[in-house]
Amino acid sequence: MLSFRSIPLDNNHTHLTRHAERLISLGEMSAGLVHEFKNPITSLRGFIELIRAGVAYEEEYYQVIGDELNRMERLTHELLSFAKPQHQDWELMTINSICQDMAILFRQQLLTHKIHLNVDLTDNLHFLGNRCQIKQVFINLIKNAIEAIEEEGSIYITGIHDTRELHVTIKDTGPGIPHIQLSNIMEAFFTTKQSGTGLGLNMSKKIVEDHHGKLIATSKLNEGTMFTLSLPYPDIQTLGQIS
Structure with a gap:
């Protein structure tokens, strides 16, 4: 024994x-x-x-x-x-400015694929975080939306906040994701695309969680997929530091 x-x-x-x-x-x-x-x-x-x-x-x-x-x-x-971004690397910024960057960055791809980008955000959606990383999350989500639509469609980005959190949704008019695959799409190396690595959404989820937030996916076949990004909304004292 x-x-x-x-x-x-x-x-x-x-x-x-x-x-x-x-x-x-x-x-x-x-x-x-x-x-x-x-x-x-x-x-x-x-x-x-x-x-x-x-x-x-x-x-x-x-x-x-x-x-x-x-x-x-x-x-x-x-x-x-080989280190996660520490809080001293974070800065106060807005989702609004990141979406402006996305509109410029993806302008040519959207035109090529005849996809319309609709952005409807509450003013001054502030948050504390690493701009480079949160920008990468938006790049991954919008890139996935374009690939899902392929040709002729729309991407809708909306954003609101309450006293505790801000919520941003990125919705596409693509074919949607089967329910059996939806629970796995943010797992590392899981992909439904021949050229995909299965890392983009997994890294996006980890980035959001490192920022004390949540990234949730919902989808309906023949209607499209929506990602909801939630992040802590800065308190009044933090917002008061904005000149």
Whole structure:
């Protein structure tokens, strides 16, 4: 008969265990980083082609290119430093400004696929967080909506807040997700797309949870899919710091 008993780990064993955990996490982060780089690289290539073609909005495109390069640099820095963003890295910002960035970033894709973006937000939807990461959540959700619609449709972004939380919904008019798949779509490496990695929604969920929020998906076949993002709404004292 075999018997087992708990053996306290010495400092060296504890160090090795933590090191192993960090290596596992590093692998997950590296895979996620490769996935997240695909979005801005595709956008940058498109903007460069538009600039070469001499289209309008050239100055806007230069600004977006700079922003995307900065975001890629920050994502790389987070991997190399191997640390979650701490509260001192957070800033007070608005969902409104992020949605303005999204309208510019996805303008060409929306035109190409004949998709209309409708944004209806309450003024000044403030929150505390890491702008780079929350922006990545919106990029993932809007990209998924475009891919779901494929051609001719609409994406609706709405946002409100109460005294405790802000709530943003991103709804598409795509075919919807079967109920049997809906509960798995935010699991790592689960994807219904041939070219998908199954990491975008999983990382988005983790980012939102790191911000003490929730990301929930609902869907109806032949009607579309809706993601609801909830984040803590800053208290009056925090909002009072805004000049």
